[in-house]
Amino acid sequence: MHEVSVINPLEIENWNNLLATTPGYSFFHTAHWSDVLIKSYRYTPLYLCTRSNDSFISLMPLMEVSSPITGKRGVCLPFTDTCEPVSENGQCFRRLIDEAVMLGKKRQWKYLEIRGGGKYLSAEKPSETFIGHILDLRCGQKKLYSNLRDSTRRNIKKAQNEKVEVHISHELKAVKEFCRLNTLTRKMHGLPPQPYKFFQHLYDRVISQNMGFVAFATFHGQTVAANVYLHFGDEVIYKYGASDKA
Known part of the structure; x- marks a missing residue:
């Protein structure tokens, strides 16, 4: 039986290569996402894993979060929509849980x-439940479009008629534009925006490394909406969205 180790993914040179050969991985398991969280919030990485020579057998990414208000806790992973522990079977998963406890x-x-x-x-x-959506892109653009609601197709047609343009960017300028819109959107919902340093690190470690991009829409030369996408392997994750309702 393989031993469960506690490791820092940033100290494993071929971490992402090991991950790419492991069933059940996602972008959120990568060393790049870990680096963004560590640099932005100074969390302590304590990843539990068992591994063979060329892949992980089981993996539970954990960050130690310390707060003067809520104390210390282990999270898999903070600021992450979902982060499924990787495990071959229920027995391996139970070992990860026991080690984490x-x-x-x-x-x-x-x-x-x-x-x-x-x-x-x-x-x-x-303690909480959320809904996630998985969209299979292999069926092609025409099929995806036909599956949209009538109202959504009408809105797309209206945007096309009004000359709304959509752009894909890996540049810091696009990230800054997203941050501007994100501040407006979060304010509208009564929430503080994420610190700019987080998006700076996201750009440095992810977007500029071709593991993410910003899709933004312009109307009469003004950016009115933007989304941030992150990707690794054959999956892409819609992570953030913001717009200017004015």
């Missing part, structure tokens, strides 16, 4: 938060 007791965590694992935790009551 022991690690938490040793480091005096108040609790452990796992954003995923429902496949093996169906008997447990979740």
Whole structure:
């Protein structure tokens, strides 16, 4: 039986290569995302894994989050929509859970938060639930378009008639434009925006490395909406969206 190790993904030179040969991975398991979280929020990476020579057998990415208000806790992973622990079977998953609990007791965590694992935790009551959507892009643009609601197709047609243009960018300028719109959108919802340094690190470690991009729409030369997408392997994740309602 392989030993469960506690490691920092930034210290493993071929981390993403190992990940790419492991079933069940996502962008959020990459060293690049880990680096963004560490640089932006100074979290401590404590990734639990068992591995063979060329892939992971099981993997639970964990960050230790320390707050003067809520204390210390382990999270898989903070600021991450979902981060499924990678596991060959229920027995391997249970080993990861047991190791995480022991690690938490040793480091005096108040609790452990796992954003995923429902496949093996169906008997447990979740503290929160969210809905995710998976869109298969292999069917092609025409099929995807035909599956849209009538109102959505009408809105697309209206935008085309009014000469709204959509651009794809890997440039810092586009990230800054997104941040401007994000501040407006978060304010409208009564929420503070993420710190700019987070998006600067996201640009440095992800977007500029061709692992993400900004899609933005312009109307009469003015940026009115923007989305941020992140990708690794054959999956792309819609991560952030913002717009100017004015």
